[in-house]
Amino acid sequence: MAIETISLSGKKKEVSNKKMNFWESLYLIAIFKGLMITIKHLFKRKVTIKYPEQTRSLSPVYRGQHTLMRDDEGRERCTACGLCALSCPAEAITMKAAERKPEEKHLYREEKYAEIYEINMLRCIFCGLCEEACPKQAIYLTKSRTMVKAQTDREDFIYGKDKLVMPLDMAIKNTQNQAAN
């Protein structure tokens, strides 16, 4: 067989410009065939969902919005070492460190903590390098199980600690689950 006639994709069709007969030129059969396909799809399972009321289950390796983790005692793990910002290829992360005061020992795990921690979600490419670089296991892209929502204002995409730090009740629940296990 010649190479020109082999269909490597299996979708190759011979086209011809043969003349249509009378029934074909009425297009009635063709229209009916098309309608049948439409009607058949009415009774099939829907492939779309009503997002954002419904959400699909996420794969375990899915990378979504970042979470700044808390440890078993509910203290923030992040020490503002800057390795996430260093490894970030999109330069989306900025932070400012501060020294922990003696009365804040229950809030922060280490002597130093991130006073300001911001991620520009417009810059972020969700590559997960920050998660990989973190020496304190403080930042995760898989734990929040949410995607970054669309906004109308550019300013709203700069996520601060108010949006990134894991909520306290979630930390409490995690600790309880661990204790139960």
Add this chain to the structure above:
Amino acid sequence: MKVTIDGQSIEVEPGTTILQAARMIGGESVPPAMCYYSKLKGSGGKCRCCLVEVTKGSDADTRPMPKLMASCVTGVMDGMEVKSITSERVLDARKSVTEFLLINHPLDCPVCDQAGECDLQNLSFKHGSANTRYIEDRRTFEPENIGDNIQLHMNRCILCYRCVMTADQLTDNRVHGVLNRGDHAQISTYISKAIDNEFSGNMIDVCPVGALTDKTFRFKSRVWFNKPYNAHRDCDKCCGKTTLWMFGDEIQRVTARKDEYHEVEEFICNECRFEHKDPADWVIEGPRKFEKNSVINQNNYTRDMKPVKIETEKNILLGRDEDRKKISMSEVPLKGQEKKEFKEGNV
């Protein structure tokens, strides 16, 4: 005197140590040094990082030295042959020494202000292993306040004595030293006497780890987010030549200029180091360069970057000449306007 280190020969003055000779050659065979400091008299011989193998003692006595020698305190002999990085024994010894130094060193690099320019970090990156075999509790000390300008973290100290020698040799009356012995040895001031000497800040630069750090820079930034610049000012106490670590227009800290072995070129006074944080006080000479693989070079451009001009614009818009000929089908001639757009583009 002729000495051969890793197969490279050099003529040196009598009285030179092996480490100094290796530094004259430079490159990979320079042994790492944690305690030796060329600007401080009597330093060296404590950390054992710079161990080398002497395969031939000298021309007169060609026997090899039986044990590894600390290169910073061993003088060269005529015809001496030394193996540094080419010796399996030396690399093994460095690995062990690194492990010993890290026994009591806390793993707090994410918190430590020295991270990124720390000699111990570099040493363990090159020669250490990623895991520790030490299961006992690490040596810890009560935090101690030794003044407004210098922060002491005794837990991080590797007892190299560099700061004690700086205080001994640079300042007129030393106010700190090493107390206690053995495992309990610690750097301290006498009865928490603040270090108020005019040159005491040099201890920060001299410290190979983060045991002595700048209190005015504490937790302000990481070293690799700052842009280092050479700068000078007229100072009646010191040379006034410094490195400014800038973040935008803000001076985050001032240090002395350090060479490739992280030794200061000239010591600077406390006034330059701690009190002049306004860019207007300084004459900025230009960006400071660091060794190629230092993290400090991250995102720094040390030479002028010219704007890039894309030469392929014509080809992107119009395609290659030979392709244009092929596309233009001779049997379907283009209309006048189309032809004009095709030739000149419509941008």
